[in-house]
Amino acid sequence: MTDATSDCLFCRILRGEIPAKKVYEDEYVFAFEDINPQAPTHVLVVPKKHFAGLKEAGAGDAELIGRCQLAAAQIARDRNIEQGYRTVLNVGPGAGQSVFHLHVHLLGGRHLSWPPG
Ligand code: 5GP
Numbered sequence: 818m819t820d821a822t823s824d825c826l827f828c829r830i831l832r833g834e835i836p837a838k839k840v841y842e843d844e845y846v847f848a849f850e851d852i853n854p855q856a857p858t859h860v861l862v863v864p865k866k867h868f869a870g871l872k873e874a875g876a877g878d879a880e881l882i883g884r885c886q887l888a889a890a891q892i893a894r895d896r897n898i899e900q901g902y903r904t905v906l907n908v909g910p911g912a913g914q915s916v917f918h919l920h921v922h923l924l925g926g927r928h929l930s931w932p933p934g
Pocket residue numbers: 826835837838849850851852853854861907913914915916917
């Protein structure tokens with residue numbers, strides 16, 4: 818039997834099938850270092866429940882998405898990067914989404930220009 822979670826890279830990380838450098842974990846979310854960091858801090862925060870991305874999320878996922886954002890804020894606080902950081906949700910391939918398990922990027926520790934590319 819296969820389902821959306823069996824081949825999902827981030828579900829596999831959550832199950833411990835693929836190693837990752839854990840940054841934070843609670844009942845709802847898991848955070849780990851991005852394998853290809855784009856800033857001194859580049860952490861991915863994922864809900865433990867699988868859903869593909871923001872456009873697949875429903876009203877029932879609102880709290881979980883908020884928890885991902887708040888976990889990112891806590892990590893930023895812990896790392897003293899509150900002078901300026903960014904949380905990013907890439908939505909769809911045209912915006913660079915390559916893993917279809919919702920994830921919040923936390924980027925910081927350097928100047929971040931605006932607008933993003
Ligand atoms: P997206 O492009 O979907 O917004 O973000 C996916 C992110 O996952 C990318 O920043 C990429 O570097 C990261 N990534 C891809 N494969 C792995 C992996 O096996 N381990 C970790 N820790 N990060 C990964």
